[in-house]
Amino acid sequence: MQGRVTKLLLIVALCALGLAVACAPTPASPAPGGPAATPAVSTGPKVLKMARNAEPFSPFVPWQIDDNPALFISVNVYDSLLRTTKDGMGVEPGLAAKWESTSDGLTWTFTLRDNLKYSDGSALKAADVKASLDMARGGEKSAWKDNYKAIKEVQAPDDKTVKVILSQPYAPILSVLAMFCGAVMPADRAKATDTKDYDVAAAWKTQGSGAYYIEGWKKGDPIVLKRNPNYWKGKPAIDEVRIEYIPDDNTRVLKLQGGEVDIIDFVPFSQIAALSAMPNLKAQTFTIQQTAFIILNTEKPPLNDPKVRQALNYATDKDAIIKTVYFGQAEFMNSPIPKGTYWDKTVPGYKYDLDKAKALMAGSAGAKGFTMDMQVRSGNTNFANTAVILKDAWAKIGVTVDIQTQETSVVRANYREGKFMSTPSAWTNDMNDPTQIVNYAMRGGASPFAYWTRYNNPAVNDKITKADLEQDAKKREALYAELQKTYSEDAPLVFIAYLGATAGWQKYVDGFVIDGMSYYRFEDVKLNK
Amino acid sequence: MGRFAYIRKRLLLMVFVLFGVTFIIFGMVRVLPGDPAFLILGDRATDQNAAELRQQLGLNKSLPEQYWLFISGIFTGTMGQSLIYRQPVADLLWKRIPVSLSLALYAMGLAAVTTLLFGIGAAINRGRWIDHVVRIVFLFILTTPNFWFGIMLILLFGLALKWLPVGGMGETPAENLRYMFLPALTLALQLSAVLIRNLRSQIILTMRADYVRTARAKGLREQYVLIRHVLRNALMSTVTIFGLQFGALVGGTIVVESVFGIHGIGELLIQAITGRDYPVVQSIVVVSAFLVILVNLLVDLSYSFLDPRVTYE
Numbered sequence: 010m011q012g013r014v015t016k017l018l019l020i021v022a023l024c025a026l027g028l029a030v031a032c033a034p035t036p037a038s039p040a041p042g043g044p045a046a047t048p049a050v051s052t053g054p055k056v057l058k059m060a061r062n063a064e065p066f067s068p069f070v071p072w073q074i075d076d077n078p079a080l081f082i083s084v085n086v087y088d089s090l091l092r093t094t095k096d097g098m099g100v101e102p103g104l105a106a107k108w109e110s111t112s113d114g115l116t117w118t119f120t121l122r123d124n125l126k127y128s129d130g131s132a133l134k135a136a137d138v139k140a141s142l143d144m145a146r147g148g149e150k151s152a153w154k155d156n157y158k159a160i161k162e163v164q165a166p167d168d169k170t171v172k173v174i175l176s177q178p179y180a181p182i183l184s185v186l187a188m189f190c191g192a193v194m195p196a197d198r199a200k201a202t203d204t205k206d207y208d209v210a211a212a213w214k215t216q217g218s219g220a221y222y223i224e225g226w227k228k229g230d231p232i233v234l235k236r237n238p239n240y241w242k243g244k245p246a247i248d249e250v251r252i253e254y255i256p257d258d259n260t261r262v263l264k265l266q267g268g269e270v271d272i273i274d275f276v277p278f279s280q281i282a283a284l285s286a287m288p289n290l291k292a293q294t295f296t297i298q299q300t301a302f303i304i305l306n307t308e309k310p311p312l313n314d315p316k317v318r319q320a321l322n323y324a325t326d327k328d329a330i331i332k333t334v335y336f337g338q339a340e341f342m343n344s345p346i347p348k349g350t351y352w353d354k355t356v357p358g359y360k361y362d363l364d365k366a367k368a369l370m371a372g373s374a375g376a377k378g379f380t381m382d383m384q385v386r387s388g389n390t391n392f393a394n395t396a397v398i399l400k401d402a403w404a405k406i407g408v409t410v411d412i413q414t415q416e417t418s419v420v421r422a423n424y425r426e427g428k429f430m431s432t433p434s435a436w437t438n439d440m441n442d443p444t445q446i447v448n449y450a451m452r453g454g455a456s457p458f459a460y461w462t463r464y465n466n467p468a469v470n471d472k473i474t475k476a477d478l479e480q481d482a483k484k485r486e487a488l489y490a491e492l493q494k495t496y497s498e499d500a501p502l503v504f505i506a507y508l509g510a511t512a513g514w515q516k517y518v519d520g521f522v523i524d525g526m527s528y529y530r531f532e533d534v535k536l537n538k
Numbered sequence: 539m540g541r542f543a544y545i546r547k548r549l550l551l552m553v554f555v556l557f558g559v560t561f562i563i564f565g566m567v568r569v570l571p572g573d574p575a576f577l578i579l580g581d582r583a584t585d586q587n588a589a590e591l592r593q594q595l596g597l598n599k600s601l602p603e604q605y606w607l608f609i610s611g612i613f614t615g616t617m618g619q620s621l622i623y624r625q626p627v628a629d630l631l632w633k634r635i636p637v638s639l640s641l642a643l644y645a646m647g648l649a650a651v652t653t654l655l656f657g658i659g660a661a662i663n664r665g666r667w668i669d670h671v672v673r674i675v676f677l678f679i680l681t682t683p684n685f686w687f688g689i690m691l692i693l694l695f696g697l698a699l700k701w702l703p704v705g706g707m708g709e710t711p712a713e714n715l716r717y718m719f720l721p722a723l724t725l726a727l728q729l730s731a732v733l734i735r736n737l738r739s740q741i742i743l744t745m746r747a748d749y750v751r752t753a754r755a756k757g758l759r760e761q762y763v764l765i766r767h768v769l770r771n772a773l774m775s776t777v778t779i780f781g782l783q784f785g786a787l788v789g790g791t792i793v794v795e796s797v798f799g800i801h802g803i804g805e806l807l808i809q810a811i812t813g814r815d816y817p818v819v820q821s822i823v824v825v826s827a828f829l830v831i832l833v834n835l836l837v838d839l840s841y842s843f844l845d846p847r848v849t850y851e
Contacts, residue, residue: 060706060799066622075579155584209625228623229633229801253706255799259689260705264799267697267704388812418572418814425576425585456585 087192097525140196378407638802657737781837
């Protein structure tokens with residue numbers, strides 16, 4: 010009797026399992042756009058599937074975007090007057106085909122390309138550029154106003170001409186105009202974004218002049234980029250890009266391995282080599298303008314003594330950190346400026362030298378040794394691992410590091426109020442000109458207090474202003490070289506590494522690049538399958 | 539008291555409990571250190587930027603004022619404005635609640651099937667190898683953390699066998715059934731690990747009862763005895779645990795959703811907590827509390843169907 014019940018249960022169990030598996034289609038090729046795709050000759054639309062680590066949260070309006078996931082989509086949908094070159098070192102024409110300035114450097118005249126159209130076919134006019142730039146520099150909700158301070162007025166004398174008039178000469182102006190936040194949308198739409206009850210969901214039905222457009226998006230859904238038939242650079246090869254977000258690093262990598270997606274971003278450094286070794290996959294670290302370092306509070310004794318800060322720098326074995334924390338996917342950081350425009354490769358930086366560190370310590374305010382806190386944001390394993398290595402390394406020069414793991418918001422509040430001695434941090438340039446990082450990390454006296462180090466050197470502050478005004482590229486380069494040298498010697502930071510951005514993809518994906526500004530554009534990507 | 543009077547009483551009680559929940563969660567998220575403005579703006583915001591944003595988001599308002607906004611948001615149905623997403627919380631939740639709920643229900647369904655199969659199977663084969671295998675395997679499942687177990691399932695069914703997708707969500711309900719099978723199974727196996735042990739011992743106990751012996755003596759077929767007489771009585775306590783475990787299931791979805799890339803409220807909750815998105819955290823907790831209370835009410839009501847002797851007093 011019991012035997013019969015057991016048999017019955019077994020049959021039910023097998024049926025249940027069978028049903029679950031039967032739901033699965035044959036695992037031939039990941040069928041794009043549903044199960045109806047034909048396996049032989051793919052005549053359907055070319056669809057690229059990407060999984061990335063996060064979904065956008067800012068309103069999808071160029072000047073209101075303050076998160077990377079939205080920004081990376083934005084550059085595929087909206088265009089600005091100028092663009093940063095792929096290597097991140099210069100600017101190239103965008104919507105503007107050419108430009109010139111008056112000899113005093115105060116008036117810049119841009120001529121738009123012929124026949125510029127939005128994705129819906131309507132014409133893009135100079136008045137749209139003016140309206141968009143006015144929103145970016147003066148809109149109530151713009152997150153990037155500070156970058157446009159030098160602009161006095163934007164004019165659109167005719168449909169093809171944009172005049173940008175400055176209140177004082179400002180050397181980085183072209184780099185500023187190449188930033189994503191000054192991208193162009195139709196004038197009436199641009200103006201509507203600043204109204205109090207603007208519907209942020211409406212922003213996802215886009216009307217831009219970029220390579221792709223979006224018909225609408227709801228959070229949680231994949232973002233679908235559709236090819237813009239009117240794109241000024243010519244139609245992109247891929248009809249549709251579907252971007253879903255998978256926050257877990259391992260799951261994202263597994264999805265790539267399983268062939269469910271074509272591209273993933275933020276591949277953990279530890280897995281780059283393993284993925285690249287697979288026959289059908291490629292993974293790579295791209296050079297972007299990113300730095301990793303330790304912020305020192307230069308007001309807290311004995312960190313107020315430059316010798317102590319130099320000693321900490323010499324006692325830091327950067328190569329060891331690059332090898333163990335970043336799995337070799339990073340480079341020695343010699344200067345506070347990331348590897349972009351005006352980065353000075355001749356700055357020596359602090360190669361690991363324990364004897365020198367000990368000698369410096371002996372003659373400093375910290376000669377007797379001291380204890381300092383290092384506040385680490387919880388959840389950031391790279392920072393946590395770096396802190397552990399430093400604790401060990403700095404013990405050798407008599408510095409006891411007290412690692413305090415706290416939530417990001419707490420660490421930020423603490424360093425803003427100066428309630429810390431040291432904390433690991435990282436920076437990424439948003440523009441290809443050093444003015445942004447230099448003003449943020451070197452200028453003292455007011456918030457953000459030289460990247461919260463509270464370093465304040467009046468000579469440095471003056472030079473920063475001078476470099477912003479200097480029109481001659483050679484002279485500017487010389488000023489930035491001096492700034493890098495002085496700042497490096499004063500060492501308000503412990504310089505660690507230049508970091509890259511990582512991605513992995515199927516080998517049939519051709520032309521995927523993360524550019525110097527850490528953006529990726531799909532306009533040149535092809536699928537060879 | 540009739541069933542309806544009982545329901546009315548329980549619903550009234552629910553209002554009070556939920557009110558208490560709003561109060562506690564409102565206090566708790568504000569006790570957490572950290573300023574949402576700094577998290578939203580990132581490292582490079584100046585003090586002035588942060589002050590402007592705080593003004594914009596209403597973080598300058600007094601606590602009673604903020605609490606009032608929270609409560610009135612619940613009643614107007616907008617649930618307030620998300621600090622990170624800058625849109626009504628309700629818009630975020632409406633998209634995600636069905637996802638989490640269907641995952642939980644899917645898991646409960648799978649758990650019910652596995653529990654019945656293995657619980658009965660183990661009980662009637664007490665002391666034999668089937669019994670031992672079931673007990674050992676589910677003890678192992680019970681003691682492994684579900685994120686690890688989930689990854690193991692992905693490796694086996696997703697990568698090695700390629701039967702099921704690794705993670706993410708489908709676009710049609712049928713596709714979702716496939717995409718959610720592994721996460722639901724992860725949750726279900728852990729849930730049934732608790733339930734199987736209970737059901738097995740209850741069945742064994744009930745089989746010793748006099749009326750079961752009588753039923754057999756009458757010459758009833760074993761299946762009939764088992765299903766009509768034993769199982770119905772044995773299920774009472776299993777159903778209770780099933781209901782109580784719903785809370786744990788909702789908690790479990792938080793981890794499982796993150797591992798499998800399912801965009802439900804669990805994943806949203808993690809984002810909201812780390813980003814100090816007060817209105818979102820508050821709303822999710824209130825909604826989850828509501829669901830847990832509701833399910834427990836349903837469990838209590840189900841007793842009378844399982845056992846006609848139960849009345850509500």
